[in-house]
Amino acid sequence: MAGSPAVKLDTFDPRHWPLQIKFPVTVVAIVYSVALIAGVIAQVWETKLVRNALENRAQQLALTLVLSNAESVARMDYWVLYANLSKQAGVLDQEMAPLLFGSIVNDEGIVLAHTHPERQRIGILLAELDSFEGMYSDPGLVVRYGTVHGNEALLVSAPVEYRGKRIGSVLLGFDTDFIRERVLATVIAIGAVSTLLAIIGSLLSWVYSRRTIKPIVSLTASAEKIRAGQLDEIAPIQVYEKNEIGDLVATFNGMVEQLKERDALNAQLQVSEKLAAIGRLVSGVAHEINNPVGGMKNALECLRMFSNDPKRREESIHLLESGLGQIEGVVDSLLVQHRSTETISVCNPRCLDDLFLLVRHDCELRNIRIDWRNELGRPFMVFRARLQQVLINLLVNAMHAMPEGGTLTFHASERDSTLAFVVEDTGSGMPQKQIDRIFEPFFTTRPNGTGLGLWVSMGLVHAMGGDLEVESEVGKGTRFSVIIPRIPADTERETDMGVSIRSEKDEPVHH
Amino acid sequence: MSAWEIRMNGANGFFRLAAPMCLSGACVHMKAYVVRLLAALLIAGSMIGYASAEVRIGITQAMFVKDSLTYDRWAKYLSRSMGQPVLFVYRKSYGEIQELLRQGDLHFAWTCGYPFIKGVQDGFLRYVATPEIGAEPLYRIYLIVPASSTARSLDDLKGGIFAFSDPDSASFRAFAAGQLSQGKPIMSLNQWFPIRFFTYSHAETVKAVADRVADGGSVDGHVWEAMAAILPELTRKTRVIARSGTYGLPPFVASWRADERQIAILQKALLDMNGDREGKSILELLQVTRFARHGDKLYDSIRVDLGSTPMWREAPP
Numbered sequence: 001m002a003g004s005p006a007v008k009l010d011t012f013d014p015r016h017w018p019l020q021i022k023f024p025v026t027v028v029a030i031v032y033s034v035a036l037i038a039g040v041i042a043q044v045w046e047t048k049l050v051r052n053a054l055e056n057r058a059q060q061l062a063l064t065l066v067l068s069n070a071e072s073v074a075r076m077d078y079w080v081l082y083a084n085l086s087k088q089a090g091v092l093d094q095e096m097a098p099l100l101f102g103s104i105v106n107d108e109g110i111v112l113a114h115t116h117p118e119r120q121r122i123g124i125l126l127a128e129l130d131s132f133e134g135m136y137s138d139p140g141l142v143v144r145y146g147t148v149h150g151n152e153a154l155l156v157s158a159p160v161e162y163r164g165k166r167i168g169s170v171l172l173g174f175d176t177d178f179i180r181e182r183v184l185a186t187v188i189a190i191g192a193v194s195t196l197l198a199i200i201g202s203l204l205s206w207v208y209s210r211r212t213i214k215p216i217v218s219l220t221a222s223a224e225k226i227r228a229g230q231l232d233e234i235a236p237i238q239v240y241e242k243n244e245i246g247d248l249v250a251t252f253n254g255m256v257e258q259l260k261e262r263d264a265l266n267a268q269l270q271v272s273e274k275l276a277a278i279g280r281l282v283s284g285v286a287h288e289i290n291n292p293v294g295g296m297k298n299a300l301e302c303l304r305m306f307s308n309d310p311k312r313r314e315e316s317i318h319l320l321e322s323g324l325g326q327i328e329g330v331v332d333s334l335l336v337q338h339r340s341t342e343t344i345s346v347c348n349p350r351c352l353d354d355l356f357l358l359v360r361h362d363c364e365l366r367n368i369r370i371d372w373r374n375e376l377g378r379p380f381m382v383f384r385a386r387l388q389q390v391l392i393n394l395l396v397n398a399m400h401a402m403p404e405g406g407t408l409t410f411h412a413s414e415r416d417s418t419l420a421f422v423v424e425d426t427g428s429g430m431p432q433k434q435i436d437r438i439f440e441p442f443f444t445t446r447p448n449g450t451g452l453g454l455w456v457s458m459g460l461v462h463a464m465g466g467d468l469e470v471e472s473e474v475g476k477g478t479r480f481s482v483i484i485p486r487i488p489a490d491t492e493r494e495t496d497m498g499v500s501i502r503s504e505k506d507e508p509v510h511h
Numbered sequence: 512m513s514a515w516e517i518r519m520n521g522a523n524g525f526f527r528l529a530a531p532m533c534l535s536g537a538c539v540h541m542k543a544y545v546v547r548l549l550a551a552l553l554i555a556g557s558m559i560g561y562a563s564a565e566v567r568i569g570i571t572q573a574m575f576v577k578d579s580l581t582y583d584r585w586a587k588y589l590s591r592s593m594g595q596p597v598l599f600v601y602r603k604s605y606g607e608i609q610e611l612l613r614q615g616d617l618h619f620a621w622t623c624g625y626p627f628i629k630g631v632q633d634g635f636l637r638y639v640a641t642p643e644i645g646a647e648p649l650y651r652i653y654l655i656v657p658a659s660s661t662a663r664s665l666d667d668l669k670g671g672i673f674a675f676s677d678p679d680s681a682s683f684r685a686f687a688a689g690q691l692s693q694g695k696p697i698m699s700l701n702q703w704f705p706i707r708f709f710t711y712s713h714a715e716t717v718k719a720v721a722d723r724v725a726d727g728g729s730v731d732g733h734v735w736e737a738m739a740a741i742l743p744e745l746t747r748k749t750r751v752i753a754r755s756g757t758y759g760l761p762p763f764v765a766s767w768r769a770d771e772r773q774i775a776i777l778q779k780a781l782l783d784m785n786g787d788r789e790g791k792s793i794l795e796l797l798q799v800t801r802f803a804r805h806g807d808k809l810y811d812s813i814r815v816d817l818g819s820t821p822m823w824r825e826a827p828p
Contacts, residue, residue, distance in 0.1 A: 078708040079674065079715065082724050117724040122672060123706040 023209035024202035031201055035194030039187050046183045054154055055143050057097040058174055061088060062141060062158035065170040069104060073112060074162040078122055081113035089115045100153055100173040101128060104160070107168055109136065132157050132171055139166070148173045211240060215249045222256065231260055277440060284442025284451060288330040292323030299323070330450070344487070347384045349376035352412055355388065359395050359408070367405035375413045381487035382419075386460045390468075393453045394423040394480045400446060401427030401478060417486050418466075424479040430472040438470065565596045566773065568763075569608040569620030571677070572601070572712045581796045588789055592780040595773075603711050605679035612636060615768040619777060623761045624810045625681040630764065631807060638807040639763035639774055640781045642799040644733050648760050648809060651732040652682040654753035655716075657723045663752055671726030673704040674719040677711050681813055685755045686729045688816035714738060721748035733760075737798055759809035763802070778804065 014022065065088055072080040081104050089099050102115040109129045114120040120127055128148050135142040135157040146155045154174040159166050218237040225234050236253045239246045299319035306312035356372050363370055391410075398408050406426035413420050430438070437443045439458045444451035461468040466484030566589075570582070582599045589597040600617055602608045609626045611617045613635055630636030641648040656662045662671075675683050689695045697703055708725070710716045713734035720728040732754065739746040763781060765774045781802035784790030794801060 078672075078706070078724070079710045079719060082719070082722075083715075086722075117722055122724065 019213050020206060020209045023205040027201040027205045028198045031194050031198040035190055035198075038194075039190050042186050042190055043183050046186050047179060050179045050182055054097050054174060054176070054179070057092075058154055058156045058172060059141065059143060061092060061097075061099075061102075062156045062170050062172055064088060065102070065104065066158045066160050069170070070160050070162045070167075073104060073106070073160050073168045076106075076112060078112060082117065082122075085113045085115055095178075098175040098178050100148060100175050102170070102172045103128070105129075105169050105171060107166060112168065126171065128171070128173060131155055131173065136169060136171070145176065152176050212245060215239065215245055219249065219252055222252070226256070226259070231256070231263055280443070281441050285330065288442070288450060289327050292326040296320050296323035330452075344381055344383050346379050347382045347387075348379050349374060349412070351384065351388075352376070352391070355391055355395060356410070358392065359399060362399055363408060366399060366402065368399060368402055369405075369407045371407055371409040371411075373409075373411045375411070376419070377414075380414070380419060382484070383464055386464060387421075387482075387484070390457045390460050390482060391421060391423065393457045394482070397453060397480075398423050398425035398427070398478075401425045406477070414486060418483050419486050421482040422479060423482075424477060426477040429474040429476050429478055431474055435470060435472055439468075565598050566593065566619065566769075566777070567598050567600050567617045569600045569602060569611055569617040569622065571605055571608055571622070572603055578796070581793065584789075585793050585797075588784075588793055589777070589780050592783065592790075593776045595776075604709075605677050609679065612764070612766040615766055617766055618769040618773060619763060619765050621761060621763050623677070623680045624759050624813045625684050626679050627762050627764050627807070628810050628813050635767045637765045637769075637774065638804075639765050640778055640802040641762045641805045641809060642760050642797070643801050643803050644760065644799060646800070647757075648803060648805050649757040650760050651757055652685045652755035653730050653732045653735050653751045654686075654727060655720050655730060655735065655749045655751050656727045657720055658748050658750050659723070660726065660750065662727065665727070665753065668727040669703050671704065671706075672724070673707040674716045674725035674728035675707065675709050676713045676716045676728075676730060678709055681758050681816075682713075682729045682731060684813065684816050685758065717746060717749060721745050727752075733798075756812060758812055759805065762807075762810070 014025075017025070065085065069081055069084055072084070085102055085104060089102055092099055099115065101120070103111055103120065103126050104113045105111050105126050109125050111120055111122050111124060111126050113122065114126075129136065131146050131148045131153070132155060135144060135155060138157060139159060141156070141158045143154065143156050146153060148155070154176055156170075156172040156174075158170045160168040160170060215237055222234045222237065225231070234256050236256070237249045239249050239253075296319065299316040303313055303316040303320075306316070352374055353372070356370065360370065362368075395408070395410070402408070402425050409422070409424040411420075411422040411424070413422075434445070438454050440451075441455040442451035443455075458468050461482055461484065464484045466482060469481045469483070470478065471481075472478040568589075582601075586597045586599055600608075600611065602611065605623050605626045608617070608620050608622050609630065612620055612622075612630060613633075619639060627636055627638075631638075644650070654665060656668065662668050675686070677683060687697050687700075689697065700707070708719075710719055710728075713730040716725075716728040716730045717735060717738055719725045735746060735749075735751070763777070765777075769777075782804065784794055785801040
């Protein structure tokens, strides 16, 4: 089981980021994008709304003051005007519409009442009158943004009429700084909420992605182990959710399980095959040794019974020697691979043709035609005895495969770095089942065969660093190919047999 | 009608600054209309019961206490002790009450010493009783300025803005008579105070000075002291720079409409007020110790002022 997946940012390229980072980052980006858009909309919208509300409230206040104070303005009733003005200012929601000042002036701009009598005395010109330039003389109610003492303000001017004549004005100034502050507060609130949402969202998506991705990381680690051949170290990956990833993990787990079973089966098979081969070898050896041992026992019996008969004794001793020779031959064959001390030597291509002479007589007796093609044109370095033994084995086998006659083909050729020797017969061929076993020791189809020929040949070819291949078709014949690497004739090297070789190019070829 | 007037106008006095008010809007008109209709029905109902027997007493907002509930209680109390229904009739100024008394629309009124003396001189008013505050039926007139003002006397305020309570009040006459200016009568008000206004309430005069709408004002000393006790944050914004001599407190007066029997009954009812719990409780609300008979000699100081005062025809500008 893979441990908790490590989160690591190796690069600034988002395509290389792990999903565990990518998910939360995406969520944060989305939340903030929405917040940004919402913030901009809120700013525009809120500004508009607050301005509208302020303008409406300002107009309402001005009209209220005009309606309730016309007569008092006419009578210059300072106290009633002041009382009404401060009452209306007091009723005003200062948070929604912060009043900078409110004043009732006569038609000359002389203050009759002011919300801040401590700084604006009645009976003199209104200090803020300049701000109302142009509005003040307008016959109707005017709402306009302007400046009062350098600060932006909403200004309202409403005429006070009495008996059809303009006798004064209600002049109001509202602070507009609060609009910016309120909009800022809204934007900050949106920012705070979206930050909170982003934190929660990224945490949730991090947790979720971690949970979702964990099996994938484990899958990767397990697949890596399969590649490294460490199938045994893979534990089943835990499935958290029954979804696409869950299905994938379950399938993967199943696959690993099957692989493990197959491996176990293979190992078991190999062991039993090996045991079977050893069993066959042992029984072959036992059989091969048993035959002469039986004869030798008879000879010993005979020797004991006829110890005085020199002729019989001589015969028995000969039989004993013969049996021992047979046993020695079997043991020699078994040990052939382990005592290869032969040195490599230069071989003239013509030395192969000696083999032709060896088989020609037998072939004629068996009505076998020989197709002998030796295409090797130059001397080559070879373990000559081994090669000759292998080829004789193959040639004899081929002859035996054609009891009714046929064609024996021998074909020696060279390629760039290899030498190829093909021995082909037109005998009955072999089924695949037989082909699979012909290189096992003591496997034979001939009644008097030892079953060691091909096994030994295979060992010799391998010892030369080459390969022995067989192709066979039932009813058509069999073809053995010996392919050995070509050793350059002008070099001295260590062979894989640990034998020092020396070039003999200039010496006369010895057969 | 008059009982309703107390209630409706009661909200317009000193406390009206805090009262919610919206002059525009049909709903308010509608509401006012319904209230008027209900009130008229109630009053009409009560008038059928009492008919001609009701005793009408005039009051103004110059009094410090303008809580209509107090006057309701007082009207009930007096109705019981006099055996006659009593109605308080509220008017803004002493001038209006004086006019009602002159016409015989009111039997009695609680008015200022100055209109009383004028009514006595004109032969249509008689003395009933005078409240006592502490042990005295007397008060002084204070000249107040904003706490931040540098003025030390009335002379320093010349040319400034001035707040008066009521043009027909003793406080205004005392001012005119020079009671607040070392005995030097103020010969030309326009010259002294080209900008001046009447608040028709001593408490509001205090407020006008405290808010610095006016550079100075003249008020009933008792009202200022009472306010100093319950609204110290307001009076702290003012400073008393001169005090007048003593004057008789505003008396209960009878118009020519009231007969001697009614005068005696009201006198007894007022004088007996501190003899029972309810009466004492009402006196407390009115911030009066008790009512007593002092006779109109108490108001001689006003007569003196009158004799030495230039008689301005002062009315709201």
